[in-house]
Amino acid sequence: QVQLHESGPGLVKPSQTLSLTCTVTGASLRRSEDFWSWIRQPAGKGLEWIGRLYPSGSTNYNPSLKSRVTMSVDRSNNQFSLKLTSVTAADTAVYYCARESSLPPNFFDYWGQGALVIVSS
Amino acid sequence: EIVLTQSPATLSLSPGERATLSCRASQSISNYLGWYQQKPGQAPRLLIYDASNRATGTPARFSGSGSGTDFTLTISSLEPEDFAVYYCQQRSNWPHLTFGPGTKVEIK
Numbered sequence: 762q763v764q765l766h767e768s769g770p771g772l773v774k775p776s777q778t779l780s781l782t783c784t785v786t787g788a789s790l791r792r793s794e795d796f797w798s799w800i801r802q803p804a805g806k807g808l809e810w811i812g813r814l815y816p817s818g819s820t821n822y823n824p825s826l827k828s829r830v831t832m833s834v835d836r837s838n839n840q841f842s843l844k845l846t847s848v849t850a851a852d853t854a855v856y857y858c859a860r861e862s863s864l865p866p867n868f869f870d871y872w873g874q875g876a877l878v879i880v881s882s
Numbered sequence: 883e884i885v886l887t888q889s890p891a892t893l894s895l896s897p898g899e900r901a902t903l904s905c906r907a908s909q910s911i912s913n914y915l916g917w918y919q920q921k922p923g924q925a926p927r928l929l930i931y932d933a934s935n936r937a938t939g940t941p942a943r944f945s946g947s948g949s950g951t952d953f954t955l956t957i958s959s960l961e962p963e964d965f966a967v968y969y970c971q972q973r974s975n976w977p978h979l980t981f982g983p984g985t986k987v988e989i990k
Contacts, residue, residue: 798979808918808926808969808981821977824883857925865931867973868916870938872925 763787765858767876773852774882779845781876783858788871790839791816794863799832799843801854802875809854813861814841848880884908884975886982888968894990901957903968903985910950911974917946917955918969920984926969930955957987965989 769781781799788795799811812822814832822830831844845852856876859869885908895901905915913933918926928937930946933953943958957964970982 807983808971810979810981813977823978859925865916865928865935865937867914867976867979868928868931868937868971869918869926870928872927875925 763860763871765860765871765873767856767858767873769876769878771877771879773848773878773880775849775880776847779843779848779852779856779878779880781843781856781858781878782840783842783873784838784840785858785860786839788860790814790834790836790841796861797834797841798859798861798869800857800859800869800872801852802857803851803854811843811845811856850880852878853880854878883978884911884972884980886970886972886980888970888982888985890985891983892986892988894988895960896990897960897962899960901955901960901964901987903955903957903987905948905953905955905970905982907951907953907972907974911972913949914972914974914976915946915948915953916971916973917944918971918981919964919966920969921966929968960987 764786766784797814829846834841858873860871862870889904917930920926929940934946967984967986969984
């Protein structure tokens with residue numbers, strides 16, 4: 762059974778960097794058929810795709826966030842991470858990590874439970 | 883960017899009734915649309931992919947249809963556990979993926 766779990770600080774000060782880690786069990790980040798994404802959801806609002814990490818380590822980012830986002834992989838621990846710089850209150854949200862499978866293609870079949878990150882001084 | 887709009891924003895129905903949710907794309911996306919269900923405090927769950935294919939574990943009362951710009955998610959007879967928010971997501975503009983704003987199905 763594939764499981765994802767987000768971890769990281771729940772409170773970040775404005776202008777600082779938000780950092781989250783997603784630990785994956787039941788699947789390998791090395792598997793070529795799977796991609797790994799971060800998605801966020803402000804309270805009471807919809808879902809926003811942040812970016813994707815490929816098994817090779819290459820990435821795609823949402824153009825609206827691209828200048829502030831970095832995603833990376835730690836294959837030894839089967840984890841991948843998100844860094845979002847220069848945060849503001851608008852970045853307050855629940856952050857999910859999710860698997861984008863090859864079947865069904867480019868939809869998210871496994872999700873973490875979500876991590877609430879509040880941006881506040 | 884492909885923009886998805888969903889209607890209605892809220893649908894008030896009783897258990898046993900039929901629910902019809904709409905998702906419209908700003909340009910043609912073929913059949914590259916999926917639907918998710920999200921309950922309070924939970925992550926979204928994939929229900930339908932590529933417009934009409936049920937994901938693993940999706941009950942048969944959920945069906946999807948449409949192509950091009952107009953898509954529908956139908957719940958044939960609402961069960962108590964179906965009251966939730968439903969989001970559509972397109973993959974036509976891959977690698978960039980976008981979601982619709984959601985439709986809340988609430989108990990009347």
